[in-house]
Amino acid sequence: MSIISDQAPPTKANSGQGGGNLLATVPATLTAAGYSTDLVAEVRQVLAGGIVFGSFAAEVAAQNNRDLLPVTGMLGEIIARVADHQPLKPLVDMIKREQAAEQQAxxxxxxxxxxxxxxxxxxxxxxxxxxxxxxxxxxxxxxxxxxxxxxxxxxxxxxxxxxxxxxxxxxxxxxxxxxxxxxxxxxxxxxxxxxxxxxxxxxxxxxxxxx
Structure with a gap:
């Protein structure tokens, strides 16, 4: 799970094209397999959110925006931990300690x-x-x-x-x-x-x- 990568971010065209394919094929596959419309709608919403975040994070990285890099980095870490079924508490505890220190910089x-x-x-x-x-x-x-x-x-x-x-x-x-x-x-x-x-x-x- 990466936070800030030294590799070049994907282009807008590649990122959008890949996300668009997923947004079309995954719900269609689930529908064909007989899954409920509610589940298909939920999956479509999750995919759309991931595509939006991926495009936003790629643009922030491309601009080397120092104000937003920590934000996209932290959101990416949270998403990765949720996807991997990892607990968030250690991450939250570390952030609390850092926030307390930042107030006294x-x-x-x-x-x-x-x-x-x-x-x-x-x-x-x-x-x-x-x-x-x-x-x-x-x-x-x-x-x-x-x-x-x-x-x-x-x-x-x-x-x-x-x-x-x-x-x-x-x-x-x-x-x-x-x-x-x-x-x-x-x-x-x-x-x-x-x-x-x-x-x-x-x-x-x-x-x-x-x-």
Missing amino acids: EPGHYPSCFGKCVLQQFDDGTTYVEHVGPTVEVTIDDPHGGTIVLNAELGADEALVDDRPTVFLRARADDGLMFNAAQLDEAIADFERFVDGLHRLRQLMVQEKAK
């Missing part, structure tokens, strides 16, 4: 800064801020005592030539982990939550500093 800092930023002073008297943002982490254990820890932190260092927001990904691991099928299912769920957090960090990277 200091001038010169990003809304995602959590009050742990470091002021660096050099010999010539110039000062730069190393911005520290939110962190997401996942710990995966196996029954044999092995552990892998993945940690991702959003930050930005004004002392660097490229001082744009960056995500630092760290890993600590033993030699390897062993899972049976059920244990692997649990590990996959943990990784999915970690990836959800990475998607959210990606959205925050388009934020501007508070004035």
Whole structure:
């Protein structure tokens, strides 16, 4: 499930054409199969909503609209989680924490800064801020005592030539982990939550500093 892709968005013609085909063929297929008119109408409405959102998100991405990218990104994440039958609560909790932090953003800092930023002073008297943002982490254990820890932190260092927001990904691991099928299912769920957090960090990277 992607939030903001580095790939070129589809053209308006391709997006509309594909959506139009789905809007025509899927309801017709359901009707031919004998499904109720109410269900067919509901499916048509869902498809139409998806087509509208897809076109809107593609246009926002094409324009690189920094005000709307977080909006389409979050809507896309919610739609993907609903489609995959994933819970929304972890996502909602993360948003609440970020909104609380944004309300206290200091001038010169990003809304995602959590009050742990470091002021660096050099010999010539110039000062730069190393911005520290939110962190997401996942710990995966196996029954044999092995552990892998993945940690991702959003930050930005004004002392660097490229001082744009960056995500630092760290890993600590033993030699390897062993899972049976059920244990692997649990590990996959943990990784999915970690990836959800990475998607959210990606959205925050388009934020501007508070004035």
